[in-house]
Amino acid sequence: MADVHNVATRSRNMAAIRATNTKPELLVRRTLHAFGLRYRLHVRELPGKPDLVLPRYKAVIFVHGCFWHGHDCHLFRMPATRRDFWEAKISRNVTNDEKAGAALRSAGWRIGVVWECALKGRTRLDFTQAMQTLANWVRSAEPSITLRGN
Template sequence: MADVHDKATRSKNMRAIGTRDTAIEKRVAALLAECGFAWTAQEKTLPGRPDFALDEYRCVIFTHGCFWHHHDCYLFKVPATRTEFWLAKIASNVARDRRDVARLHQLGWRVLIIWECALRGREKLVDNDLKERLEEWICAGEGSAQIGTQGMSQLATTSLPDTM
């Protein structure tokens, strides 16, 4: 199936996709503020430029889009056009995520990945549940984790999605 847009229009649309201050980042920021946590946004000095870094707790939080980071959920769909290009692009994102999480662990940082599906869509978690999970993980002070529609689970670099 051919793309419905010409190359210039598709390029313009792709450039318009924000990489910071996204709706899911704003929701997580509001939840962190409600809990009373202090954080730095888009911390440039750390591998992967985490969306939120909480120095006091030596932890970072990433908000990952399910498509861009290949989450195994209902929001991820393999594109019908330019499939090989997109699978390669997403695979490189996943490889970069693995590398960044491993580097953060080596530097002594805990990592939390909050998947887009937990924050928006038909199966999203309610704010109170998300707030509880955030507070619980941040204050526990140990291990890395991820939050999806099924709740919280442990995260290790090997539990990130395999590249395609």
């Protein structure tokens, strides 16, 4: 009986984790909008379904959670339980990110990545400065930008 309860609890907990409209994503969206940038959200037709798509600038932005995308920062820690499952899952996510990035670049898109650790935790960047940097990148011709914690 306890095993059934643990599985049901784990399923509910995992179901509560969002793939879209996360707090970091909402912060980035709200700020870029305030800077006058307009975007589309989660465009399924593009590889990797970017979080923000700015067609006018031929730019996409991904807001990555450090855990789910296997980032090498203080916010990522491999779970001790079911380690094989998590290693495979996170490795798959990283591979999918790389494939999506390659497909987007070959289609002429510019790619921005904002890591969760840039926005929270002990290594977070100054938020206003980081978002100004991101907005400046969108308006530039630079092919890519990555914002990560210090």
